[in-house]
Amino acid sequence: MSICRRQGRVEPGRQNEHWADIQAATRRYALNRTRQPDLADDIAQQAVLDAIEYQQTHIVISLHALAFRIAANLIKGHFRRLKPSDNIELIPELACSQPLPDRVTEDRAETRAMLKALSQMPPLRRDVFLRRRLEGQSCEDIGRALKLNTKAVEKHITRALVDLHAARRVWRASDDLRPTRKEKNPAEEMTG
Amino acid sequence: MTGKPAFTTPVEQAAEWVVIMRAPTVEPHIERRFEMWIGADPEHAALYADMCALYDGEPLAEAARLQRISERKLANSWRIAAGVGGAIAASWVAVWSLSSLGADQLMPVKDTPQENDYSASLNTGAGETLEIPLPDGSLMILSGQSSVSITYAQDRRDVVLARGEVWFEVASEPERPFYVTLPETEVRVLGTAFNIDLLSDYSAEVSVYRGQVQVDNGGRSHRLSVGEQITTTTGGLSLTRFDATSLPDWRSGWYEAEDVPLERLIAEVNRFSRVPVQIDDATLAAKTVSGRFKVSDPESVLSGIEALYDIKIKRGKTVISLTNSQ
Structure with a gap:
């Protein structure tokens, strides 16, 4: 699925406002992931177009969940194509969206902030979180391995995410004070 | 979030929804409740977007890997001191020398x-x-x-x-x-x-x-x-x-066909197609095709084979069917 494949805009319709909300949320997700506003626009628009198309032939309960899933896949595909081992033919099409040095530096700083937050968590919370996020174990599997019920596992992961979210906001706030920064991250505008 | 919500602030709720929605299966009534929650307030949608980006993002994945490595180094510090450079490096050595050396001397660092x-x-x-x-x-x-x-x-x-x-x-x-x-x-x-x-x-x-x-x-x-x-x-x-110097085709979304039955190509397309593609004719299924196909874009493959071979494509809402055009 190519991000640049379709250029059409979301057609106006009955659920226009609803789709606009979904597109805004998806864009915010994509911008958070890629830190590139143009790319985030493309991904959000494509995700909504694909979601519209998909729900015409499938029963969809949560359009938000569908659009986020599609956006995550588009971003995954985008990053994969940027890796040097990948197909050379695809590169010209994406010349516009190489990772900028700024983004790489920001990712490293964010990694350090995340690592710090992880190391400060209670050991059980951290272990449960890493089993889920890094090792891909299901909450049920983690519960069996650590003799916890599934609800308790979910709570540990939720609390870990809240910790990490707080650390990320502290990091972003300090990051925003840098004089070289051109675009203020919209994350602050909406939740700050 | 089956009973009463355990968490009360929107940030906590967003985190809890990420945990729930990332489970291998989500029941329809839970997903419906999620859609109601996220649609209820723009702040919910914004927080959920931030929380998902945090959870999916490479910085956290990298931090998680580093955290686990440092835990393992602590647990195995005596082995590291003995000169084994980490689990993966040790296992590579073992691969190359498996046939000629006793495997025991080259055991990778054991996990707890x-x-x-x-x-x-x-x-x-x-x-x-x-x-x-x-x-x-x-x-x-x-x-x-x-x-x-x-x-x-x-x-x-x-x-x-x-x-x-x-x-x-x-x-x-x-x-x-x-x-x-x-x-x-x-x-x-x-x-x-x-x-x-x-x-x-x-x-x-x-x-x-x-x-x-x-x-x-x-x-x-x-x-x-x-x-x-x-x-x-x-x-x-x-x-x-085959040429092992380049990655398998699907990893790049391409499929290289050299005189393969059409059904084989369509099987690859179906890995990507949201609407299943089927061949309604056994002789057509066995017909061989050649070429480089972008199977990650099913429509491009279908219009490609439609033009190249005598194939008629019926694009339905629930199934796309291929038949001989004669």
């Missing part, structure tokens, strides 16, 4: 017992790919419409491939062999990177990109080296060579 046991079941939908980093440092990447289950025990690592296609990069642990079980075939992994394409219930294609694997099928067995590809069928095994 609770890290040795691991199990998971994973599925992908059409068009999805899923990277699965495993606790021993191995990596699996699932193509679309694929289904695997993974069980790691003290003495062996097992993967059962029920459907689809998977890329494997296996960290070698001579005392804990890695097996992939397919219907009627077992692949024992001696080396590291290989691809398995389960073509149907009775046929699979195993391609080795690094190291060696052993394929056992109905009493016959064959040891495959780099650049060798074996196709197992009920009739037995057939061996061919």
